[in-house]
Amino acid sequence: MDPSTPAPLAxxxxxxxxxxxxxxxxxxxxxLEPKAFAVLALLAGTPGRVFTRDEILDAVWGHRHVTPGVLNRLMTLLRHxxxxxxxxxxxxxxxxxxGYRFDLPEATPDAPSRAVPVPASQAPTMPVPVPVPPAASHPPVARRRAGDRHGMPRAMWWLLPLLALLAVAGWQWWPHAPSAPKPAPERSIAVLPLVNASNDKGQQFFSDGLSxxxxxxxxxxxxxxxxxxxxxxxxxxSRDDSRTIGRxxxxSYLLSGSVQxxxxxxxxxxxxxxxxxGSTLWAEHYDRPYRNLFALQDEIASAVIGALQVKLLSPGESVRHDDRPPSGxxxxxxxxxxxxxxxxxEDFRRASEYMAKAVQLDPGYAMAWAHLSGSLSTVATFSNEPAEAARQHMNEARRAADQALQLAPGLGAAHAARAYLMVYSFDHRGALAECRRAVxxxxxxxxxxxxxGYVFAQVGKLREAIRSRQHLLSIEPLYIINYQQYAKLLLASGRLDEAEKYLGTAESLPQTNAHWRYSSLFxxxxxxLARGDAVKAMGSALQMPAKYRDPYTALAAQIGPDRAAADTALANALAGKAEANADPHLIAQIYALRGDAGHAVEWLQHASAADLLFLPTDPFILNLRDDPRFIAFCExxxxxxxxxxxxxxxxxxxxxxxxxxR
Known part of the structure; x- marks a missing residue:
């Protein structure tokens, strides 16, 4: 450390x-912005001294041609x-x-020294991005190396389609990390979202995308x-400390920083x-031309990997495909x-427009083609647009998936995109093959x-669906949808205690979407119902939204001892059909639970394709699995x-x- 540099101040x-x-x-x-830290360092370097505005402007900007509002804004940032x-x-x-003055709080007799050594390799917590001087003052090379680093792009087209079903579909149950957390693997890392250090909020997409x-x-x-x-x-x-985030x-490791x-x-x-x-294993600051962005990404990843001492997978091994355009x-x-x-x-229409622009600029961009396919198929399935427009979007989605696979036959996301299209065309064999290849x-x-995970469930392959969900739990430990879906699969396999356990974890996570709560209730x-507990079943049904409540209470009533009440509840549910409050799939589930295959199949004929796709793992409808009428309907x-x-x-x-x- 430069002798003139003050010791860390705690x-x-x-x-x-x-x-x-x-x-x-x-x-x-x-x-903090570079200038903001410079102001803080100036004031905190001499606690108790009053610095005039002119002194601050001279020391930090080197001149006084700065408006007062600039300094006011930085002081607000520092206070925050x-x-x-x-x-x-x-x-x-x-x-x-x-001007301004920095004061230290009064020390208590037991307080530690305020000057605390913080070696570069053992900083007390996750470091903030190093402040960056103006671009013109530095050449485009890395400075100060302190040591020798995977949706889904979110949930891809899979999340919203199936999330959207929850509002109206009866059988969209959904998902937990183990109640006693295991020690984190030594070679494990999370990339926290890079802070957008630009003044332009419109650049948030760039910092998130880079993350x-x-x-x-x-x-x-x-x-x-x-x-x-x-x-x-x-x-x-988040204000959580590094230990809490890691837990x-x-x-075991966190990668954080900022981008401008x-x-x-x-x-x-x-x-x-x-x-x-929170100790620092490696830290770096880079100033590079934007045209060298891809090389910079690789350099950062290689530096992190060097610090963690892990190996690059060989070309023959399975890896996530690079999301950058091959043309550069x-x-x-x-x-x-x-x-x-x-x-x-979740604005898939706008997403499709930008993905279309990406492939127009680079026709060889396989990952963009795969995302274009997913965006278009989601719009076609859930936008309530006219049938002809939906068919056109589906056709465009198929062409996009085909193009992605032609460009990159080994791109898992493209095979998954094709599987989605196949399952919605009721080609379950093709969808199964594509998903097995994708995984x-x-x-x-x-x-x-x-x-x-959805496709395997939709074609009745419960074990493969469970394996996909189990592995996703380790990659996305806070992804509420996965816990709910995993609980649904466990229920369909008869593992009721485990289903409740994972459902409990889902309910403990932040639920920012009302549909998630309703799916948990269902x-x-x-x-x-599987436990024969009519009281608990009715308790959950009564918490459903009022306009959808009758069909749910009718379903819950079917296992109670009062058959007259069960019949009345069903009649009330059917009375709501004129108001579009009776979901055909849910009514079919009620009839299936009653053992009435004729009426169940009749109602299934009015169900949406999205609902029908989940019949192979729907325990209520599977009560009809041996009935010739239901078998013929499926065929x-x-x-x-x-x-x-x-x-x-x-x-x-x-x-x-x-x-x-009971």
Missing amino acids: FDDCTIDFAGRRLLRGGIGQP ALGEDAKVARYLHTVHGV ESLINSLSRFGGLKVIGRDSAFQFRG KLGV HVGDVVRINAALTRAID SIEAYNAYLQGLKHWHD QLAPEDGTVLNGC LRMAVA RIGLPPPGESEALSIDQIRAANGTRN
């Missing part, structure tokens, strides 16, 4: 690392980073008419567990920290990242695992023979668990 839960040019609070690095506000200032004080690309890059290395985007991105802006994600895209320059600050104690077109990549942004915002090619790709009701529409499904019927589940109505 106070309350904050530490100012002057040498590393970073502020940490509560064990978490606080993202320090956890205070102007009205209740503890550290940064405004001296009206003069996701780093996940993809790191997943190319063997022996390294890489957490997926959905779980890692839940810690955007929740089940990893200014003109033709990309500035990236990155740091690899040990989750257990930055323009195509930019369009792709914007498409991903809209994808994660073989991309066993660590959360998008593929999630999508094919799954609770289904488990209660007519292209579903697998119900007798071939690995899932159990509700009656089989009850028999296996020794259930009696």
